[in-house]
Amino acid sequence: MRIAIHHRKNSFSKHWINYCTQNSIEYKLVNCYDNDIILQLEDCDALMWHHQHINPRDIKFAKQLCFSLEMAGKIVFPDFRSGWHFDDKLGQKYLFESINAPMVPSYAYYSKQEAKKWVKETTFPKVFKLRGGASADNVRLVKSKKEGLRIVNKAFGRGFNQYNALKNLNERWRKYRAGSATWNDVLRGMGRMAVATPFSRIAGKECGYVYFQDFIPNNDYDTRINFVYGKCFASLRKVREGDFRASGSGEGDFDMSKVSTKALRIAFEVANKLQLQSAAYDFVMHNGQPLIVEVSYGFGLHPEMFKHGYWDADLNYYPGSFDPYGWMVEGVIESCKK
Ligand SMILES: Nc1ncnc2c1ncn2[C@@H]1O[C@H](COP(=O)(O)OP(=O)(O)OP(=O)(O)O)[C@@H](O)[C@H]1O
Numbered sequence: 609m610r611i612a613i614h615h616r617k618n619s620f621s622k623h624w625i626n627y628c629t630q631n632s633i634e635y636k637l638v639n640c641y642d643n644d645i646i647l648q649l650e651d652c653d654a655l656m657w658h659h660q661h662i663n664p665r666d667i668k669f670a671k672q673l674c675f676s677l678e679m680a681g682k683i684v685f686p687d688f689r690s691g692w693h694f695d696d697k698l699g700q701k702y703l704f705e706s707i708n709a710p711m712v713p714s715y716a717y718y719s720k721q722e723a724k725k726w727v728k729e730t731t732f733p734k735v736f737k738l739r740g741g742a743s744a745d746n747v748r749l750v751k752s753k754k755e756g757l758r759i760v761n762k763a764f765g766r767g768f769n770q771y772n773a774l775k776n777l778n779e780r781w782r783k784y785r786a787g788s789a790t791w792n793d794v795l796r797g798m799g800r801m802a803v804a805t806p807f808s809r810i811a812g813k814e815c816g817y818v819y820f821q822d823f824i825p826n827n828d829y830d831t832r833i834n835f836v837y838g839k840c841f842a843s844l845r846k847v848r849e850g851d852f853r854a855s856g857s858g859e860g861d862f863d864m865s866k867v868s869t870k871a872l873r874i875a876f877e878v879a880n881k882l883q884l885q886s887a888a889y890d891f892v893m894h895n896g897q898p899l900i901v902e903v904s905y906g907f908g909l910h911p912e913m914f915k916h917g918y919w920d921a922d923l924n925y926y927p928g929s930f931d932p933y934g935w936m937v938e939g940v941i942e943s944c945k946k
């Protein structure tokens with residue numbers, strides 16, 4: 609049994625490698641960007657690659673490579689079921705609606721005429737999102753029909769940049785004032801105003817659709833529940849001051865007594881139904897009912913997230929530190945054996 613691992617700095621791979629080394633699990637480092645990657649994988653049973661939504665190379669082919677290998681019979685992480693909807697909120701809308709999962713009511717239109725008709729008929733505020741993006745970069749509150757119509761015109765006109773340098777600089781400035789970013793971070797943000805990031809150039813503009821969700825008010829934080837091979841761990845993320853968005857605020861709360869049992873139950877049920885390897889769900893609460901905002905196979909790497917215990921599928925809670933990266937490696941090995 610040999611697992612291929614694509615190594616990237618600041619990703620899951622360092623932890624997969626450590627786990628394999630400590631547990632004498634055979635692994636081989638591969639470079640998924642190489643033209644002969646398929647050949648490199650010939651003597652491996654599985655590939656693990658923590659590919660990223662904001663990496664200009666990954667977005668071009670990571671899913672295609674993983675799913676090709678899966679079709680050929682290899683075990684991959686993330687696999688098709690866990691990965692096809694990664695960084696694709698439009699895909700997630702149809703996925704969750706198909707299985708009647710409790711999702712924030714979401715609306716998608718693919719023609720200017722239909723989108724305008726919907727804006728005229730619906731109520732505001734609504735939350736407008738691009739299909740991709742993280743840290744709430746591409747998420748905004750739309751307060752009026754007038755603003756909604758402006759967005760529709762732009763979506764079916766010149767489109768939206770997936771990377772907004774001004775918003776990014778503002779966010780760095782906010783974090784700098786709150787003490788969670790350095791002056792260098794701010795300077796880097798200024799630099800990005802002048803020179804577009806490779807991601808921004810390669811990803812291009814988003815246009816030809818609009819995606820809105822009902823705005824679920826009165827949430828001081830969102831609930832992040834991470835499912836990994838049959839276990840869940842959680843954190844709460846406080847919303848930014850004077851804002852409604854939690855993700856990317858950098859303010860985590862690890863009081864596990866605040867984690868909604870209903871949300872945990874939904875996280876397990878959906879993951880089991882869809883047979884997911886890994887799923888990081890964001891929930892907001894609506895009159896005591898957790899609603900899924902979105903899902904992603906990946907999650908942040910902050911070590912604090914892995915110190916506050918986890919739950920099994922029967923909702924038994926196991927306090928203390930744990931290693932979700934090890935669960936991933938063990939999950940992949942288990943699948944190889946099957
Ligand atoms: N429909 C909604 N109603 C109320 N709040 C919302 C809604 N959608 C999103 N939010 C808030 O905005 C934040 C960002 O939204 P979302 O998770 O969709 O964006 P993202 O950029 O993909 O986030 P992530 O960094 O988690 O991938 C959420 O964490 C939540 O706090």
Ligand SMILES: [Mg+2]
Pocket residue numbers: 743855890901902
């Ligand atoms: Mg989110």
